[in-house]
Amino acid sequence: MADFKLLSREFYLRDGIAVAKGLLGKLLVCRGQDGLAAGRIVETEAYMGAVDPASHARTGKPTPRTEIMYGPGGYAYVYFIYGMYFCFNVVANVKGTPHAVLVRALEPVEGLELMSLRRGTGKRQNLCSGPGKLCGALGIVREHNGADLCGNKLFIAEGEALRPDSVSACPRIGVDYAGEAAAYPWRFLEKGSPYVSKPPLKE
DNA sequence: TGACCGATGAAT
């Protein structure tokens, strides 16, 4: 079993954009009954709470679903979407500031066989190249909502670092309803990675 | 209790 070096709580207690950029290159790991699966984060999106019309926390008031985002950073926010998929987010910033980072794509690193089994495909580029896909591949489900990412079930660890110039920023996916916020460059990805959900329009 | 709808994915 590989030995993982967890990110500190402090890592998460920053604004969503800083955390979204910082997460690139880190390892997202999930231990399940049937084994361990992990991937290197290559694509994220920042959601900035009450000031962000695209955020689930845009109202500024917690609801049963969004409650976890109003706590301190470093916990999982997992929600169900389109009647069939889960999306995994990292809660960012301090208690009372509901920032979150949607993890959109991973470069598969460990448990490839398990991922393939769960996803029903053997193509490495197709295993974790989307928010719904990576949840399927890692076995992330509703029960992971609220999980402590500094814990040992679903967590994030140090990974192979990116070159400083290899991060590109572009508009977020699927948030056209958010008016001008739809154009904010709050999607971050590793330049040239073949494992992102969809190639950026331009770099 | 019910009207409304989505931070997707896969096929075409």
Next chain:
DNA sequence: TTCATCGGTCAT
């Protein structure tokens, strides 16, 4: 570009 798919969410 189209559409399958449907439970969740939240206000009432």
